[in-house]
Amino acid sequence: xxxxxIQGLTKDYVNNGFSVPAVRGIxxxxxxxxxxxxxxxxxxGKTTLLNIIGGLDRPTxxxxxxxGSDLSGMDxxxxxxxxxxxxxxIFQAYNLIPVLSAVENVEYVLLLQGVSRVERRRxxxxxxxxxxxxxxxxxxxxxxxxGQQQRVAVARAIVSEPDIVLxxxxxxxxxxxxxxxxxxxxxxxxxxxxxxxxxxxxxxxxMERADRLINLKDGRILSDEVRxxxxxxxxxxxxxxxxxxxxxxxxxxx
Amino acid sequence: MKxxxxxxxxxLWRHKRRSLVVxxxxxxxxxxxxxxxxxxxxxxxxxxxxxxxxxxxxxSLQKKGFRDNMxxxxxxxxxxxxxxxxxxxxxxxxxxxxxxxxxxMIRSSEASRSVLVVxxxxxxxxxxxxxxHYTVKEGGSSYLTSPGSSEILISRSMAEKLDLVPGDRLVxxxxxRRGQIVGSGMIVKGIFQSPVDMxxxxxxxxxxxxxxxITGLQGxxxxxxxxxxxxxxxxxxxxxxxxxxxxxxxxxxxWMDMAPFLVSSIRIVDVMMYVxxxxxxITIIFSIANTLIMAIMERFHEIGVMKSIGTxxxxxxxxxxxxxxNLGVLGLxxxxxxxxxxxxxxxxxxxxxxxxxxxLRVIGSGSVIYPAVKGLDILMAGLIVLVTTxxxxxxxxxxxxxxxxxxxxxxx
Numbered sequence: 189x190x191x192x193x194i195q196g197l198t199k200d201y202v203n204n205g206f207s208v209p210a211v212r213g214i215x216x217x218x219x220x221x222x223x224x225x226x227x228x229x230x231x232x233g234k235t236t237l238l239n240i241i242g243g244l245d246r247p248t249x250x251x252x253x254x255x256g257s258d259l260s261g262m263d264x265x266x267x268x269x270x271x272x273x274x275x276x277x278i279f280q281a282y283n284l285i286p287v288l289s290a291v292e293n294v295e296y297v298l299l300l301q302g303v304s305r306v307e308r309r310r311x312x313x314x315x316x317x318x319x320x321x322x323x324x325x326x327x328x329x330x331x332x333x334x335g336q337q338q339r340v341a342v343a344r345a346i347v348s349e350p351d352i353v354l355x356x357x358x359x360x361x362x363x364x365x366x367x368x369x370x371x372x373x374x375x376x377x378x379x380x381x382x383x384x385x386x387x388x389x390x391x392x393x394x395m396e397r398a399d400r401l402i403n404l405k406d407g408r409i410l411s412d413e414v415r416x417x418x419x420x421x422x423x424x425x426x427x428x429x430x431x432x433x434x435x436x437x438x439x440x441x442x
Numbered sequence: 443m444k445x446x447x448x449x450x451x452x453x454l455w456r457h458k459r460r461s462l463v464v465x466x467x468x469x470x471x472x473x474x475x476x477x478x479x480x481x482x483x484x485x486x487x488x489x490x491x492x493x494x495x496x497x498x499x500x501x502s503l504q505k506k507g508f509r510d511n512m513x514x515x516x517x518x519x520x521x522x523x524x525x526x527x528x529x530x531x532x533x534x535x536x537x538x539x540x541x542x543x544x545x546x547m548i549r550s551s552e553a554s555r556s557v558l559v560v561x562x563x564x565x566x567x568x569x570x571x572x573x574x575h576y577t578v579k580e581g582g583s584s585y586l587t588s589p590g591s592s593e594i595l596i597s598r599s600m601a602e603k604l605d606l607v608p609g610d611r612l613v614x615x616x617x618x619r620r621g622q623i624v625g626s627g628m629i630v631k632g633i634f635q636s637p638v639d640m641x642x643x644x645x646x647x648x649x650x651x652x653x654x655x656i657t658g659l660q661g662x663x664x665x666x667x668x669x670x671x672x673x674x675x676x677x678x679x680x681x682x683x684x685x686x687x688x689x690x691x692x693x694x695x696x697w698m699d700m701a702p703f704l705v706s707s708i709r710i711v712d713v714m715m716y717v718x719x720x721x722x723x724i725t726i727i728f729s730i731a732n733t734l735i736m737a738i739m740e741r742f743h744e745i746g747v748m749k750s751i752g753t754x755x756x757x758x759x760x761x762x763x764x765x766x767x768n769l770g771v772l773g774l775x776x777x778x779x780x781x782x783x784x785x786x787x788x789x790x791x792x793x794x795x796x797x798x799x800x801x802l803r804v805i806g807s808g809s810v811i812y813p814a815v816k817g818l819d820i821l822m823a824g825l826i827v828l829v830t831t832x833x834x835x836x837x838x839x840x841x842x843x844x845x846x847x848x849x850x851x852x853x854x
Contacts, residue, residue: 242750245848265755269752271750271751271752279851283743285747287452288449292448296751300752300754
């Protein structure tokens, strides 16, 4: 099953009366459980693509389906709900809420989903332990390093077990070692939890580790390479569902 | 919800100085409001109390028409039903006393003055008015001794104008019940000084029986004045007396009926105060709104992030509203605390406004004011702050709720 389906996606921006194309007729399908990177030079439409998939921006033309839902027919409220329940975001600049501690930042998404206080805290602490931040749960973002903040952002993105995590250059503000460690973490989560990750990046390290690499230039797909060896590790939709279900059972037993 | 409220609370302290300025401005507004209202309440309360305690009483039982035309033909002999009616209200009526009131003139060797002569039973009058309390107890001056004696109490200002001292003789001239002008020599027994200027200018007190004798009223009186334990009971007592009294030519007037100018001036002053508070709080609205708009502009990106991860616009709206309410409620609490402390402090010795004592005597409040903050004032302060902060926050909150997450995420 495809988590993301894009057909004939076009996005034009109007600048000083001129129409500037950012994305030109893209067709892409992303399967459940994939670990995919969109490799692009700056200004080639990667953020636009991610924003459209995330329901933050609307296409000029084309069809975008996320988790089976056609985004073109959704209003702002429905898109907000889709982002809350089906999509996790990881931003280049971490974008944590500065007045909340690490655990509160993670809890915030669950709060929006209406999860009970006790359950929120249990799941948030568990996910922070998983990303190696058990000692930092009560720290405010300003008291943490960039790497730690991005780990909190990852925890926030996955705590509600979304269908897909969209990561916009997640390693861009990190040093190589921290970036590698974060990628390992996300790859591990992709494998253990079956969460689909879609990156935009121009970081060669991210490109190397992706199971699938889509090269985008001037708003068009240049190549779509599935790494044979790594692609084998990609779960089918059925496998991803099985992983989620077993995760749910584990949570239930806790 | 706890996290949500926590965000609001912590956001407040991201710019401590800025928040403190807004909180202080609200607190200062509330403080000024409570102090002004407290002083005004004190002035009004003392004005009413003094008027009640020197001349009106809480309730007056009199012939219909007497208030508009203070003539002797409106005098009456209280019957059994009147006595029973008053006796039946013992729980609420503290004391009552008869009076005779008649227009007249007093003349000394120096000058003469037009006066309202009030005949009182000295002992019973002590329980319904403070005239004995206001009587000077030095230089030979003392309160009336008996209802039948030829003694008169005059005010200090009148004594000065007529050049009289205690023990001096003056002539009281009045029209008796047959319309004849009669004169009677009276001895100045005492000098009084009340806080009510009008009283001091025009009123003199004599013994009730002596006045009945001079006017030929033969035991009749002009009115019965009653004071209650609680001023709030006036309407109940009034309607009860009206219901049980047998004499239909009599009526019962409350102090509000007898001094409508007092009631209307209290209302006018209240309205003026609230108008000035409205002006103060309109400026506070702009101060809060300005702070919130600045806060939203600074957190434009952050609000965009919150919306991009699924926060509904209504949550953002209420977050900004709660932040404004936090500012308002903190200011309110500080303002109330400071206001109550300030009024309590002024109440220890009273606020001495003797530099304006003449004007205060004109309105009858006395020159030392004891401010009093009422529960209603605090309720009003709370309501004003609530309305002010919500009004101030509406536009910024709406603006924040409408932030486009995409624009905000790319905003630096």
